[in-house]
Amino acid sequence: MADPIKDRETYEALREDGASKPKAARIANAAAARGRDEVGAKGGHAPPYEEWTVDDLRHRAAELDVEGRSTMTKAELVEALRDR
Structure with missing residues (x-):
């Protein structure tokens, strides 16, 4: 293989x-x-995550199926998205 x-x-x-x-x-x-x-x-082409709203970050996290996104702070969302 x-x-x-x-x-x-x-x-x-x-x-x-x-x-x-x-x-x-x-x-x-x-x-x-x-x-x-x-x-x-x-x-x-997109602005850095720090410039996104929390709602936009949660929407993107949902697209990527990030677990626990609904209770994450903005900083936690940014970190989770960057780890993807």
């Missing part, structure tokens, strides 16, 4: 930095597909 991680070096570095397995896999596979310098260059 082929390794589902296309850039194992990037994946391992991300895991060591504390990224979750799914997040590290997404980034590593994007890096392998587009080149490391291009990953992340596409983003940056």
Whole structure:
């Protein structure tokens, strides 16, 4: 069976930095597909989570199925979303 991680070096570095397995896999596979310098260059169009309202953060957390979102503070929501 082929390794589902296309850039194992990037994946391992991300895991060591504390990224979750799914997040590290997404980034590593994007890096392998587009080149490391291009990953992340596409983003940056939305304002940072700190500028979002709590309602908007909860809506986004619901889209990502974050557990406990209804009782989280704004700071907790931001952290949970960044961990995704």
